[in-house]
Amino acid sequence: MLVKWIRCTVTDPRGFEQGQRRWAGLLGEPGFRGQGGGWSRGRPSVAHVFAFWESRSFYDSFMARAHDRLAAAQAGTFKDMQAKLFEHRFDVRTGFEPRFGDADVVRVAHSRVHSERAEHFALMQEKIWNPAMAGSPGMLRAMFGEAPGDEFLVLSMWQSAAERGKYRPERIERLSLRAQTDADVVALAGDVVQLEPSWTV
Template identity: 75%
Template sequence: MLVKWIRCTVVDRPAFERGQRKWAGLPGEPGFRGQGGGWSRARPEVAHVFAFWESRAFYDSFMARSHDRLAAAQVGTFKDAEVRLFDHRFDVKSGFEPRFTDADVARIAHCVVREERAEHFALMQRKVWNPAMAGSPGMLRGLFGESPGSEFVTLSLWQSAAERGKYRADGVRRLLRRAETETDVVRLTGDVVQLDPAWSV
């Protein structure tokens, strides 16, 4: 599965939100699996959108055919758009599905990892971070993805910001030490996203 993450700074919120509803046409596209998103809880002008496709071939076909027509409604409503693509490597918890209607917030973590430490980083995600997150009340499901250049993404969906906050408070420093994250990672950025049900496709 291909994971697309879009982050942008919105300059016309009402028009951007109207345009976001145009993406309701996506389910007819071959290979489309789901889409959702919302607003950064830390920076309310920043929007995040997560889209999922069965494969890169289906995604490339969509981009060549239908993307520009659907995207036209949002032209001029945002700036500083960053688009990143990741290949799904494994689930966090189990049985990831690109559904957003049962979640309140999403947590996105983007890591650039030292090339020689990439496999260790992925192993620690599976052995240390996954069990900790999967055992946290309120954590619904998530995924771990990879792209060339030793870039990784972890996306997790939570029932509420309060539940996600409990996980954060529950020994993250200990997990960081155990996973040797500081040794592996060159740069880590992330955000907590207040999901908007109207953006779910």
Template identity: 75%
Template sequence: MLVKWMRCTVVDRRGFERGQRKWAGLLGEPGFRGQGGGWSRTRPGVAHLVTFWESRSFYDSFMARSHDRLAAAQMGTYTNEQTLLFEHEFDVKVGFRPVFEEADVLRLAHCQVRADRVDHFTLMQEKVWNPAMAGSPGMLRGLLGRAPGEEFLILSMWQSAAERGKYRPERLERLALRAQTEADVRSVTGDVADLEPSWTV
């Protein structure tokens, strides 16, 4: 499965949200699995969208045929667009499905991993981070995605902000020490978004 993550700074909120409704047209596209997104909690005006496709070939076909027509409704409503593509490596928890209905919060962590530590990083995601996240109250589902090279996305969906708050900083520090995250990772950037139900396709 291919995961597309887009983030942008919205300059015309009403126009952007109106244009976002046009993406319902994705429903007829071959290979389309789901789309959702919302507003950043920490960066005013920043929107995050994630879209799931069965494969890169379905996505490329969509980009060549229908993308520009659907995107036209949002032209001029945002700046600073950044789009990244990741291939699904494995699930966080079990049985990942690209559905957003029960989720309130989307967490995105973008990791640049040292080339000689990629195998260790993925092993620690599987053996340390994955069980810890899976056992956190309110955590619904997630995945680890990989871009060419040493770039990874950890995406997780949560039931509510309050539940995600139980995933406490001191626990994160203990897990990071155990997983040797500092040795594996050159940089981590990310965000937490409040999902907008009207953006779900």
């Protein structure tokens, strides 16, 4: 499965939201698995969108055909758009599905890793971080994805921001020491996204 993560700064919120509803046109596209998104809780003008495709070939076919027509509705409503593609590598809990209806927030963590430490980073995600996240109350499901250039994405869906808040900083620090995260990671960025139900396709 392929994940596309789009992040942008919105300059015309009303126009952007109207345009976002036009993405319902994705339904019926071959290989499309689901899309959702919302607003950053820390930076309210920043929007995140997550789109899921069965494979790169289905995604490339869509980009060559229908993408520009759907995207036209949002032209001029945002700036500083960044889009990245990640290949699904493994689930944090079993059976990750790109469903957004039961989730309130999405936590996104994006890491750039030293190339010689990339396999260690992925192994620590599997052995240390996954069990900790899977045991967190309110964490519905999550996935770990990889992009060329030793970049990784952890996308987790939570029942509520309050549940996400129980994932305590001191606990994260302890896990980080065990996983030797500082030795692996060049740069780490993250956000908590308040999902907008009307953006879900």
